[in-house]
Amino acid sequence: MGVSMGARMKGLWPLAIVGAVLVFLWIEICFDWVGPNLKGDIPQLAPVVAAGFVAWGFYFAAGTGKTGFLKTLVGSIFGVVAGAILMAVGPSVTGGTVIGVSLTAGILALILLFCIAINDLVFVPAAFGAFACVVFVWQITGLDNFAATPNTMTFTGVAVNTLIALIAGCVLGIVHTTVAAAITPKGQKADEAAAVQEIVDR
Template sequence: MTQRLKSLLPLSIAVGLLAFLWLEVSLNFSFHWFSDGDLGIGLSLPHNFHLIPPAAFVSWAMFFAAGADRAAAGKVAVASVIGAFSGLLLMWISPAVADLPDFWGIAATAGVLALVVTASGSLGDWYFIPGTFGGFATIVFWWIATGLDGWAEGGGGVGNSVEALGNPATAGSGAFGGVLSTPIEWVFLSCAATLLCGVLLGLASARLAGVLAVVLPAPSQAESAPAPAA
């Protein structure tokens, strides 16, 4: 166990450092730097385009699952965009099948899209099904959190402003009383951009881990050797 821990130490430090930097940057970007008005609680109203902190961790994890090299980065980037676009189709199509208050339209459309996304794995090794599912799941999660725009009329809010939040007709049904209400197209763009940030974080963590592996002492041969049998 000690040997494994020492071997993972460079990568662990790299991931921990970059995770800290990502959350610091992405949260400040959405709630301070790139916003649409002061909420009066020390935070600002996020712009329709914003970074989604947890989404980057999805594609970052997929980067490691795909092999943690440049080829993996390309594979996951393509898969993330395909998955996000599949989510966009879900947001466009499902409200036409059945809108509020019926969820079966969302469920049925998602089922068909999941079938297509999985069957498309037959296109070749370049098509990374887990990454595509990760991108699709990110859209589903954020669409729900931001008010299910399209399925719920005006769910994404009307006129992204502090004034609009004060009126139930324009606030939308996103989380935190409409603060996160976001139109469909911006859900897609925000998710896709953030997923690609996760791929970059994966590349950066692998590169930084390589640098740290040179700096930190490697486990000795004695530590690496298996214990003799009793």
């Protein structure tokens, strides 16, 4: 039998409050602290900031805790490496046409899927998410040469900045659940605790 909605709502308060604070801090730090030092790269910062949220979400999908952190981190690294290879190789395949990039992306996706066999820590959903983040930042900065956006970030910058944001997302995830657990009242009813665990485990 499932947990009642009331118990879920009450049990989620610590998780929700901590999450809201961390979201505020992540955006504030990126745009008000880091952003001013990037000068003309502010438009390119937005998708990188979004990558942090992607990894944060996959942290929950990976099961949270130390295992969730490691699985999301390893998956993100694999995804960024695949994205870097796509940026380096894709445009030169079939004369720099879109089909060449698509073909390269397909092959890399195939390899990422087979990476499941390497180790349980290779969390493919996070790898695909990280790969997508790199491709998105690559496209939005105009470095793929298929968009009219001015090139204001290097290939290395795309990969490194996206990886940093993904790692930050992993950290945000584990801080989120750790702090939420710490501020949850010790006397919280069992059904309320079960409600939180039920949602986190989904």
